[in-house]
Amino acid sequence: MGFPSLIVDDPLLGLVSPEAEPYPNAEEPMKEPEFGVVVPLDAQKHTHTCPGCGGRLLHMVGKDGRDWYRCEHVKLCGSRMPACPACGVGLPIPSQTKGELVCTDCEEAQQACVSCEAGWLVERRGRYGVFLGCVRFPDCAGKAKLMKRA
Template structure:
């Protein structure tokens, strides 16, 4: 049986993913690392996690030379990627933080920003994605 350890699972290739997904190969992944597979909304490749010196994480498409897509992690926990879990229009991170989904791109979510006309919600993938919406008024 083929097994992967947790250090290899961080940068799991598409080939290994295909082996693990096809039961006829008998490949078994490590139970210790229940890794969520994040897909690049630009090209369909896998988003690979890269830790930074300050303990946060950013994600880059496995096809960096061709696609070039990258994304910062959740601003609350610094390591997860918020995902759409239901039809609410919100993306939720494993840490529990919720963000509105970006109306223009698949991977992005909206965070509060300030511009010359005041507060608004803009995509975390700015300037690659210019998705935005009005911020709800604060009481």
């Protein structure tokens, strides 16, 4: 039993009833098969494709006031990225130059991660000292050696 009912209709009844609904669990048939989700223009500017599942990365404001992006499929994918380190709002996306990401807002360039190419490398400190690690950690474990400054 339950909802929706798993009881199969009689085959004879299927011959006299109209064809099946396009939305089997709908309460009433819908005339328009496309669900047009209206997204405000300001939100469209800050919506990008998730590198993990292909869904949308949605712009969020953290409790500490810093902006970041998370996948719309948060329970299934869980992909997240911080906003651009230069402007704090945009998201660096791949550019025509290989190995470089450019921010959608301030157009500041970041060094692309060598593993995922969706994240960028930031300075991190580990057991063996300072290194460059991907901002998508732990989703991406990409890293590179930090060049010694002269």
